[in-house]
Amino acid sequence: MNREFFCYPVMFNDVKPEETSDTGLIYPGVDTAFKLLLSARFCSAIWSHITDCDETYNYWEPSHYLLYGSGQQTWEYSPQYALRSYMYLLIHMVPAKLYHYLLEPNPVLVFYFVRCLLSVGCALSEVYFYKNVCREFGIHIGRLTLVFLILSSGMYIASAAFLPSSFSMCVRYLSTVAIAAWYGRRYELAIFATAISALLGWPFAALLGLPIAMEMLIHKKEWSKFIKWVIISGTVILVPMIWVDSMYYGKLVIAPLNIIIYNVFTNHGPNIYGTEPFNYYIYNGFLNFNFVFIGALWAPFGLVLVWLIVPARPRDRLCLSYWYSLAPLYLWFLVFFLQPHKEERFLFPVYPMICLAGSIAIDTIQKLYFFIRTKLSSLHIAYHYLQYTVHITFFAILICSFLGISRSLAIYKGYYAPMEVMIDTNKLGLEREISKDININFCIGKEWHRFPSSFFFPSNNWKLQYLRSEFKGQLPQPFLVHENATSIVQPYFNDMNREEPTRYFSLDKCHFILDLDIDIETILEPNYSRLNDNFTIIRSSKFLNSARSHRFFRAFYIPFVSHKFCTYGSYNLLQNIKFKSIPLLLKEKNTKSS
Template sequence: MLRRRTKGTSGGQSSQRSDVKSKSNQRSNCSVAIAPSIALALLLTARLTSAHFNIIHDCDEVFNYWEPLHYLIYGYGLQTWEYSAEFALRSWWYLLLHAAIGSPAAWLFGNEQGKIAIFYIIRAALAAASTLTEWWLYKAVSARYDASISNIFLFFIVVSSGMFAASAALLPSSYTMYALTAAAAAVIAGKHSYVIFSAVIGVIWGWCVAGIAFLPYALWILTTARLLPAIGTLLTALVATLVPLVVADKVFYGNWKASLYNFLVYNVSGGGQSALYGVESPSYYLRNGFNQLQFILPLSLILPLVGMLSWVAKGINTRSVSTTKKKAQRRSLDLNLCIAVSPLFLWLAAITALPHKEERFLFVVYPLACLAAAATLDAAAKVVAKVLPWRHVGRTIASLGIVAVVCVTALLSVSRTVALISHYGAPMSIYRALPALSGGGSTAGGDSRPTSTINVCVGAEWHRFPSSFFLPGPTYRIQFIKSGFDGLLPRAFDDTQGGTRAAPRQLNDQNKREPENYLESADTCDYAVTLRDGSNVWLDGGVLGSENDWEVIATKPFLDAGRSPPFTRAFYIPRLSPSKNKWLSYELLKKKKQEQK
């Protein structure tokens, strides 16, 4: 009895020592995953920082989303031809989702200076949505794979300048990015219904063209899920998303035109001419992607190659590994991870084939690029550790390599983010310098025009107008003046003509200039925003007239990209960028009173 107890005790101690040794080996081979609560705090901090400091990168965000949203909340704003009832390409349901946040906040903050608060509150809500989907993806990766993959992924997605730009943008491409990120997390976690709902929401409520990116997930569901439950989930998701979208279009456009269908016809079936708005070379997304993601993009794109090398390296490593240790180790790279990041490659190929290219098109797959890059870096480090003859030397070199790549990427990402804010942040600052009014308002020029409207005019810089949320009061209106731009400008929603149900004759789908959408002179302008070029001349001087008629009330430096060195204009280098770059002056002008002329 005593011997059996001793034997059992000895066996138990041996087993415990074996478990401890196994765990010790596991800790030596794998880093410790960052706690989910800390990951959430890091992500939320990064996204709220973006919501507060990020510039508006694309005039499409302003005129197709912020301006119609401003109209929903305050009753006035600008529209593009896509919102004409004749074409009905844009979904009002997408805007209503954001108005549900902005309208109650507007009641609280008012319609004067409080409008800018609404802008940032909506941005903060977008930042929160991005945070939650990224956090879900981090938790899914952390639960299934080596901690080094999840940690590198978290670091990349937190510091990425591309994510800084995309996460809080009011764009369907960003909305679809949230959905694709959530779907990727569900793929890794093996939750089919979540993948289906995320995909349908991203395609129907976000950007339907990006449905291409979800195709690998559809194939995964077809091959791994039970067919009938999957079809039932799909039908439920389609009904839940399509019904409110179609009803909203009926209410706002006045008929049963489905914006989703119209958008697909225009962009996919050949009915539209997106090339009217510019074409780019096939290398556009590689160049732009490197600017925004730095080494994250090339690392993500070589994942298939590094993955194959990793499998080969496993054969080279002939050292025996105990069954217990094999079970204890987490995965490095498997089919689920490959499926989760596969939309990156399909989507990049699809948008590269299109003649019209925009930076925002790439937003959709930014989080997946960060995940693929993390998997590449982890797999490459393991290959190095296995093929070198000295195991400990290999691990040290691999670890140092990871640290070096991560640190360089962080420096470039922060440098890029600071460059975008400091080089191109002038427009948002200039419009905030407009004076708030108390009372009904009067014209800045002091003349006798019987109107309370205050016109803020902009010409060549129309595309950098940050939206009517930056006009401090209901009496301010943005007006376009004649400039060198020969395309179609937006125009104001007109309630007297039917508002959202109107089909203004001044809007067309050919990007042809309409003279009724701008002023020929600056006679009725009270304020003006313009850019003083390298020759110290206003870009809109021909329309604004003599400088003696205007008082400069605010100026901000603005990068002259054409005359600045490529590297210092793309990335901020302390001391070097301010001195090497060339600068223009972004100016807010106030018309002088008649007696002062």
């Protein structure tokens, strides 16, 4: 910790450098902030489970194919539709390939290696964001933002996710870099980062760059600079991207254009995958950011009240107005809150800005409290508002941090079981001699959406198979074993999420089954763990039964209390008994003979 002002000699905010020493503000420097952020992100990389099946099947599975020649293919990667970019995958898989080439590690180590790389990229972008928030809004708001970035469960979930929406959020998370560069008046970097985020990551992230473009074109009238950098950014990103994707798909492909056409210009768009009510993001936002999210929603009203009530010197003319600087967040809210199809990951790109807006909300509450308190007091209070309202800062950090950590622990304790069981599955290749001459059929039924990826298989001859379940949508199918598999149109793909019966596998041919036992079964989803004549449990881990757990205690973990109000099922790895006795397939190592 230090008192040295590390940002810029001229601060465009309420806390000027000369006031910093008077108010005694203590804040982390850039190096300390980076260490704190990196520690938090590594925790996410190691202990966060995969929360979205889209991450598994649209990113980890094709990445496994690029590295090992096997994996699951979704309809988005069929040359018939070509919605996804292989360039995006290769950016992550090139370092993974180098790691694999040099050390030949277990595939599960490659998985965590990539996650740790994502964590480093996220921490770098966040510390750049923190630095420029301090420059634009002041040290007080900057340090609050840093605390919320580190301890919020939303950032814990999103930071290590292998998703374009995460890529668009935070070097890899480019929207954060773009906004931070804008706050730092580095417009060239802001344009370039926005272009990478939108073209290589998620096309809809371009929405966050709209206020930046408006400021450059309308306020500053820098048309030539804007057009120049748009052309440079588009050329540098699109040319290699189109070349790589066209090579893999075997035809001319512009993936960002294809995904826009599908989502915007088709009759159904993404709504066939389910719709949610308007309050979905409010409920989800509170779980991930607790009162910080409520503050982010309230911040515009707080700023209006401060402007109307509290006498204050105007912000420096070189500074962006609050409405300009926060416009990307509320523009994103406006567009995505109104969309029928809602998913948690759609808000990933604005997670850092939620932390910023929540910090601004706390600052406005402190200013309003200080103003009202001075008006009610008979004595003139000759203090800076931050000194007199330090207790508000303390309780805001304490409550929001406690709820953030509590939520992250609840997620880990309740839902990490699939990762634990699959890590144990990976160890089977070390603990037992499993034949690599025949395919091992690893089956999943209702738990298909929690499968973490083929990186957890002990070897390449383990094949993922699907059992029929109550799910009636379209499941992936394996990439073809062919030199040009990515350019071959496989049959039985559709873009309407229609069920494809060709995906289903016969139960009696399964060597292993991954299944959840919560004492609920149907005809299509029998409790495989109770079929003792056919299967035996060889690995098991606790998994939260949310339907039978208290709503609050399943959402937030309270030590020594939560277990009394939560019910857990068993997440099991089952082995087919009839295959266990075949020595060619599976036999215990004879440790005595060695």
